[in-house]
Amino acid sequence: MVGRDFYRRILEIEDDDMLDRIVAITHERHLKKKEVLIRAGEPQNQVVFLVSGILRGFFLDEDGEDVTDCFGLEPGTAAMGGFEFGKPSTLTIEALTDAEVAWFSVSDAQELIARHP
DSSP states (O other): OOOHHHHHHHHOOOOHHHHHHHHHHOEEEEEOTTOEEEOTTSBOOEEEEEEESOEEEEEEOTTSOEEEEEEEOSTTOBOOSSSSTTSBOSSEEEESSSEEEEEEEHHHHHHHHHHOO
16 A cells, blocks of 8 residues: 555655645555556556556557557656646556556546645
8 A cells, every 4th residue: 555655755745744634635546467557549548657667658659569668667757758748648557567546536636735835
């Protein structure tokens, strides 16, 4: 289970109340090898962090061939299919191994930030 220490390390937040609130909105997901986490073209409405395993981000070139853009190897790596939340993802992100991710919705994160600027 992802807890305060995970977020303390990756987000460098020291406030225990804030950490408890982040943990409260966190969901966890297990991915099987080759399972897609984020699909290109779909809006990214979640903030996702790698807990364990390996992720790969890729796109399809004009010939339909997949081109690897990035890898997620380290626990705490953000899994983002694009640069803006709510916008269509430019990458597909898949698990290269069985993997665990922690995530919370962008709307929950925005609400939390509004309450604790």
